[in-house]
Amino acid sequence: MNDKQVKFDDIVSLSKRRGIAFPSSDIYGGFQSTWDYGYLGTEMKRNIRDLWWKNVVQERENVFGIEAAIITNPSVWDASGHVSNFTDPLVDCLDCNGRFRADHIIDNTCPECGSKSNFTDERNFNLLFKTFVGPVEDNANVAYLRPETAQGMFVNFLNYQNTIRHKIPFGIAQIGKSFRNEITPGQFIFRTREFEQMEMEFFCRPEESVKFHEFWKNERYNWYIETLMIPKDKLRIRDHGKDELSHYSDATSDIEFNFPWGWGELEGIAHRGDFDLTAHSKGSGKKLNTLDTESNTHFVPHVIEPAVGVDRILFAILCSAYDVEEIADGEKRTLLHLPAAIAAVQIAILPLSKKEELKTIAQGIATVLRKSYRVEYDETQSIGKRYRRQDEIGTPYCITVDFDSLDDNSVTIRDRDTMKQERINITALETFFKNSLGT
């Protein structure tokens, strides 16, 4: 096993051990690479969503949120091209009958049984999840679970143009679940059949589209570095070759992350041209265009789309934050160097003993700090074990209440990364965290 695999396994095992993610339907043996998020994973995903929403929607005057339905009129997916074109190339291994994405086969070798060059011809497999609406399971009642949130923005273009009181350029942004019947889901939460996307469709004049494509590439790349604190050397931007482009795309650039198995897509920033609005104009018979007030003519806006998965960001953050450090005499500690904005717990409050007088002080501090921060109170086990656990889940600060606290009204604050300890009066705690964590 090489270092990279060890790290991948370590992250999956830490996630299960500490409550970030568990195999879904665990007591039934799990189900097909699906995952349930535990109390830490749930909180971290919420933080990722909030940071994205703040950066992409709330801090801009020209991006507006939407929550569109997951199940839509099936005509949406006919017009968008997903019913006919949203496919991956599928092959079967003739030795073990395993099914694989043809573009994931390396050196003509079966990933399951290792046999060489013994595959069926490639055929296209459609990734849409089909269902039936209402009690009758026939063709007239077919519907699809959305494979991307994007179409909710396109089919609402006119509604937004009529209600937002803002002219082009503007964006419509959405966070929500998407579903794809992936041939080979896997690599933990990297590729799953049910996942959560954060997407924004930015509508602009055709002649400004290349400029805005560059603009959003930079905005999104910088967000990973400045807000999520992912080191630059773990990120790169890669432009798609013509043969890789999705059926709707004129040009796409991926922000890639160096995952434990190598570079992989974190986020795609696509130039979708006028593909979708033109397709839905044809499909619906409604004119999805906008008025150029100077020339008094109508034109179809072009679209730039940054699109990313919440689950994939969480995985990338875990990979970049994971660390094992030697602390003393061969003793090691595992820690997550999570940014405080992502950490599920920001401050852990740990009374040194379960004695009532220490608990009272510690719980009092927890009640005050909980109003502004994500706080965990823990009085079990030795203080060393509690520090190790907080390091593993990435808690930036621990506060220890000890017997001296009864006399000097002070507590010890321990920094996760440096392990430095600082004595501080309880009355100064709020100012300390205001300076170190914000709010």
Ligand code: GAP
């Ligand atoms: N609307 C454009 C679109 O959906 P995509 O590149 O297919 O483009 C965008 O998906 C992002 O969604 C990806 O960069 C990835 O972060 C996430 N994603 C896509 N498929 C996924 C899957 N099966 N599991 C987890 N995340 C996925």
